[in-house]
Amino acid sequence: MPSKTSPFGQARVGEFRLIQTLSRRFGQTSSRVHCGIGDDTAVVQPLADRRLLLTTDLLAEGVHFRLDTAALEDIGYKAAVASLSDIAAMGGTPQYILVALAIPPSCTAGSVGRLYKGLMEACRPHRVELVGGDTSASQQGLFISITLTGYAARAKVLTRSTAQVGDLIYVTGTLGDSLAGLQLLLNGCGTAGLTRQDERYLLRRHRRPTARIAEGRTMAHHRLASAAIDLSDGLSGDLVHVCEQSGVGAEIGAEVLPLSPACRAYASARAIDPLVLALQGGEDYELLFTVPPRHQDRVERLARRGDCPWSCIGVIRPASFGLRLRHADGTLRKWRITSYQHFLDRRSLIARPRVFSSTPA
Amino acid sequence: MPSKTSPFGQARVGEFRLIQTLSRRFGQTSSRVHCGIGDDTAVVQPLADRRLLLTTDLLAEGVHFRLDTAALEDIGYKAAVASLSDIAAMGGTPQYILVALAIPPSCTAGSVGRLYKGLMEACRPHRVELVGGDTSASQQGLFISITLTGYAARAKVLTRSTAQVGDLIYVTGTLGDSLAGLQLLLNGCGTAGLTRQDERYLLRRHRRPTARIAEGRTMAHHRLASAAIDLSDGLSGDLVHVCEQSGVGAEIGAEVLPLSPACRAYASARAIDPLVLALQGGEDYELLFTVPPRHQDRVERLARRGDCPWSCIGVIRPASFGLRLRHADGTLRKWRITSYQHFLDRRSLIARPRVFSSTPA
Numbered sequence: 064m065p066s067k068t069s070p071f072g073q074a075r076v077g078e079f080r081l082i083q084t085l086s087r088r089f090g091q092t093s094s095r096v097h098c099g100i101g102d103d104t105a106v107v108q109p110l111a112d113r114r115l116l117l118t119t120d121l122l123a124e125g126v127h128f129r130l131d132t133a134a135l136e137d138i139g140y141k142a143a144v145a146s147l148s149d150i151a152a153m154g155g156t157p158q159y160i161l162v163a164l165a166i167p168p169s170c171t172a173g174s175v176g177r178l179y180k181g182l183m184e185a186c187r188p189h190r191v192e193l194v195g196g197d198t199s200a201s202q203q204g205l206f207i208s209i210t211l212t213g214y215a216a217r218a219k220v221l222t223r224s225t226a227q228v229g230d231l232i233y234v235t236g237t238l239g240d241s242l243a244g245l246q247l248l249l250n251g252c253g254t255a256g257l258t259r260q261d262e263r264y265l266l267r268r269h270r271r272p273t274a275r276i277a278e279g280r281t282m283a284h285h286r287l288a289s290a291a292i293d294l295s296d297g298l299s300g301d302l303v304h305v306c307e308q309s310g311v312g313a314e315i316g317a318e319v320l321p322l323s324p325a326c327r328a329y330a331s332a333r334a335i336d337p338l339v340l341a342l343q344g345g346e347d348y349e350l351l352f353t354v355p356p357r358h359q360d361r362v363e364r365l366a367r368r369g370d371c372p373w374s375c376i377g378v379i380r381p382a383s384f385g386l387r388l389r390h391a392d393g394t395l396r397k398w399r400i401t402s403y404q405h406f407l408d409r410r411s412l413i414a415r416p417r418v419f420s421s422t423p424a
Numbered sequence: 425m426p427s428k429t430s431p432f433g434q435a436r437v438g439e440f441r442l443i444q445t446l447s448r449r450f451g452q453t454s455s456r457v458h459c460g461i462g463d464d465t466a467v468v469q470p471l472a473d474r475r476l477l478l479t480t481d482l483l484a485e486g487v488h489f490r491l492d493t494a495a496l497e498d499i500g501y502k503a504a505v506a507s508l509s510d511i512a513a514m515g516g517t518p519q520y521i522l523v524a525l526a527i528p529p530s531c532t533a534g535s536v537g538r539l540y541k542g543l544m545e546a547c548r549p550h551r552v553e554l555v556g557g558d559t560s561a562s563q564q565g566l567f568i569s570i571t572l573t574g575y576a577a578r579a580k581v582l583t584r585s586t587a588q589v590g591d592l593i594y595v596t597g598t599l600g601d602s603l604a605g606l607q608l609l610l611n612g613c614g615t616a617g618l619t620r621q622d623e624r625y626l627l628r629r630h631r632r633p634t635a636r637i638a639e640g641r642t643m644a645h646h647r648l649a650s651a652a653i654d655l656s657d658g659l660s661g662d663l664v665h666v667c668e669q670s671g672v673g674a675e676i677g678a679e680v681l682p683l684s685p686a687c688r689a690y691a692s693a694r695a696i697d698p699l700v701l702a703l704q705g706g707e708d709y710e711l712l713f714t715v716p717p718r719h720q721d722r723v724e725r726l727a728r729r730g731d732c733p734w735s736c737i738g739v740i741r742p743a744s745f746g747l748r749l750r751h752a753d754g755t756l757r758k759w760r761i762t763s764y765q766h767f768l769d770r771r772s773l774i775a776r777p778r779v780f781s782s783t784p785a
Contacts, residue, residue: 109470161478165487210522
């Protein structure tokens with residue numbers, strides 16, 4: 064029998080009633096949605112003359128998040144940001160979301176409601192509409208599958224594979240904040256030398272990262288970027304994808320990596336090299352762009368306007384150059400990067416650190 | 425380090441290498457796909473003047489399938505059919521698929537390859553292209569998330585909510601075969617009175633059901649159906665969705681429910697009422713249509729042509745009529761239907777039986 068308890072109480076989850084409740088609470092859609100939650104498929108009107116962007120992510124309890132260190136609202140929020148960030152990296156505009164859950168016995172309807180609440184808080188500013196999904200039981204562990212669609216103009220889609228030698232490398236925002244926030248969460252706050260304000264900032268950056276939709280659109284709209292990727296796995300690993308897929312190398316300036324004052328304070332208080340946080344820190348969801356030199360002035364002007372924070376961190380080199388880090392003393396050091404593998408390192412939870420080491424070239 | 429073993433060997437799964445291998449083996453796409461597997465999102469060209477259909481399903485080990493009774497190829501095949509069938513029920517044409525997996529430690533790259541092989545065997549006849557996905561670790565259990573897109577003409581989308589009193593109710597194919605096949609699988613073959621050929625037929629219907637894409641398109645294209653749904657949870661439960669969402673009731677003829685000779689033989693050999701198989705049997709993935717009486721002749725003519733097998737099983741009644749079954753002796757009996765709940769009955773595996781009982785009206 065479906066649960067008779069009122070929406071999002073402590074009742075165990077009943078599938079059809081749950082779908083009805085979620086639909087009522089979060090499924091209000093525009094006239095472009097001809098059929099939302101509740102039929103065999105969603106039916107929407109695609110935008111004429113636009114490319115359709117499609118992305119799907121599957122997040123697993125104990126691998127991408129832990130229920131003992133993260134609130135369900137935040138897990139939902141970050142799950143949505145992970146997909147929104149993928150659309151941002153293509154220079155696109157997100158439009159429709161579908162959410163499928165496999166729900167373990169321990170979850171109540173209230174838990175599912177909180178997860179959706181966080182999801183929709185991330186989506187609403189971008190006018191993303193919830194149009195469908197699926198709910199299932201899980202014998203063990205919560206699994207969240209997000210499908211997000213978006214659109215972009217024909218000739219204005221950013222990809223990973225089109226960086227050119229000589230292009231400048233830019234990133235939005237600051238790096239390493241999310242990893243610092245995670246470490247605070249796991250090791251406890253109250254670090255000597257770190258203000259409460261810094262702690263709150265880093266925790267918020269970990270729990271509620273920002274998908275850089277506007278920045279991605281600006282770069283794509285003005286055709287300023289030659290390639291882009293979002294930093295979900297950390298600068299160190301994600302830059303490798305751009306280099307591999309574009310057939311190029313890269314030189315990064317260690318001294319110019321953008322770090323927030325809070326991240327610097329955290330690194331100093333914990334005696335950690337902030338460079339490690341900036342390079343290894345996953346889940347910042349900042350964007351990395353490569354920019355042909357002829358567009359540098361315009362990109363810098365946009366950066367100074369302040370609403371699009373980004374900074375130049377390096378330059379694309381030939382493939383034979385590999386990946387190297389230029390340090391303050393002028394020395395160049397080669398990176399040895401081993402991609403993080405969910406499948407081989409099951410101890411890593413929430414963050415997705417990559418094995419990183421810096422050795423003299 | 426990514427696994428260095430050759431594609432789909434016995435190696436433990438390494439994420440990036442796996443994606444590369446899957447992309448090479450299954451990611452060959454047409455010119456409509458501007459960006460397939462390997463970037464932040466897929467980039468495709470939607471069809472102008474068509475509605476976009478979007479569906480997502482999340483299948484959990486131990487809930488939707490069991491690795492000890494089903495081969496990975498068959499699990500993949502059925503996962504794809506479940507989504508294809510959703511598109512069929514809307515009268516649509518499937519187009520792009522994205523597959524996200526959460527993979528437990530026990531799975532090898534070979535297992536994942538077999539799963540994809542089955543998936544693409546179901547997709548290929550419909551020219552569905554694999555354009556993206558995601559892979560993650562799972563601490564326990566295999567989880568498969570399928571996102572499928574499709575398209576349909578503007579005014580030719582079939583929904584669940586538009587059945588009218590007086591419409592005739594049709595189903596494609598035969599009912600109950602998949603449940604009979606499942607029971608054979610769980611209880612062992614070699615039932616007295618059942619031929620090997622019958623057993624093979626029922627097992628195949630369970631393992632490799634057919635998504636009725638052509639039938640859905642025919643009904644939508646000629647505007648013959650007023651409403652439609654696919655029978656994933658069984659006639660008994662899925663008809664309820666149509667009735668609830670259309671605000672109507674229904675009368676079904678017990679004697680006219682289409683049963684295959686193999687299903688009749690199985691029911692007879694096991695002394696089961698075949699009606700129970702037809703009404704409760706999930707995963708048949710046949711379509712149920714409601715047809716205004718003025719289109720009956722045309723629908724019957726199409727049915728006699730043979731390439732679109734469907735049969736009339738009842739008629740839509742007012743909501744106050746409820747759901748009733750007309751038996752051979754002319755008596756009408758009310759259904760008491762309790763929807764199957766993944767969340768409340770965790771003993772049910774693979775099939776999704778609904779609690780069904782037939783009592784005098």
